[in-house]
Amino acid sequence: YTDDIRISDVILKRLTEAYRRIRNTSRFILGNLYDFNVDADSVPYENMTEMDRWALHRLQEVIKRVREAYERHQFHAVFYTLYNYCTVDLSALYLDVLKDRLYTNRGASAARRSGQTAMFTILNAMTRLLAPILTFTAEEVWASLPGWREKEESVHLTQFPEVNTQFFNEDLGERWKAMIDAKAEIAKAIEQARKEKVIGHSLDARITVAAPDKMRALFETHLEDLRSLLIVSQLQLADVHDIANPYQSEEIKGLAVGVEKARGAKCERCWIYEESVGTNAGHPTVCGRCIPNL
Structure with a gap:
């Protein structure tokens, strides 16, 4: 108007x-x-x-x-x-x-x-x-x-x-904003790995992250939340010198990311790669996380 x-x-x-x-x-x-x-x-x-x-x-x-x-x-x-x-x-x-x-x-x-x-x-x-x-x-x-x-x-x-x-809750909002900002940068590394045919879908990935001290402390207490945010199968923290050919973030100083093929086999139920797939004789194609939900 x-x-x-x-x-x-x-x-x-x-x-x-x-x-x-x-x-x-x-x-x-x-x-x-x-x-x-x-x-x-x-x-x-x-x-x-x-x-x-x-x-x-x-x-x-x-x-x-x-x-x-x-x-x-x-x-x-x-x-x-x-x-x-x-x-x-x-x-x-x-x-x-x-x-x-x-x-x-x-x-x-x-x-x-x-x-x-x-x-x-x-x-x-x-x-x-x-x-x-x-x-x-x-x-x-x-x-x-x-x-x-x-x-x-x-x-x-x-x-x-x-x-x-x-x-x-402003403290909660700030924590999750930091993780969402990190997700945007880690996603660039995942996309680069996809272009290089290292992985197909993000769930094919095992991610290794090195982060500045304050961010690393946040990640250590929210590792599963961050894995879920990234929609990847596996996530771990490491020092930057332990990551081969890392992607270095230009937006977040000190954030480095390594992307490799996830370990284990793909669960036919949740599509996440888990080393527990195949260990249950009754459900050989399902991961340990999914078996209790069957």
Whole structure:
């Protein structure tokens, strides 16, 4: 409303792609809440995985920014904040990493329910924030959300979500920002290895990382989280002189990465390479991590 409305085939195509991204993100979450009972299965915040708690922290930042944009009548900022959130934070990062937990853990496992709790909380808030702009889509999503005791009949009878101070954790946000920044640099080494035919998919990789002291200390306490973020089979820390022909990051001084073919065999269930594959006579093609979930 601050300028003349522009229209063209290019603009319409761009908007269609943006809309499809938001709709597909919502569909993915709904598809993975098919067995989630909000009142019975929700995991208390303090029992959620740290990655899920980070996702809820990031959601609070989005809620704050979108509410402020609405109050200033900056509707373009509302749309692009939510679009970027769907594209960058959810589709390309959080939901992509979460797939392993959703698809390979037992249905009622604490880790899977933690992820479902976070996804439900995210989509619940996002649908209400989108409602004034994507009116009919928001109503469709709301109708498809699992029911709970206080659920309103229509999204348009609800209020915007408030920033939940319990979920807002700046220290947690800084830790995960550091790991996500490192992921972006390590991904460059993985891509280089892919081009050199060392690996095909990232799950084919065994990654060795050397990092500056502060970052290494973070990695030591979050090694499995970082492995999951990278979507690789194996990850270890080492000193830079122990890595043959390392990739040296230009963005993070002191970060060096080695990429080699993962050890062991590929689990036919989770696709992760594990040396435990073949050690169980009853399930010779499945890894030790997956066997308890069968």
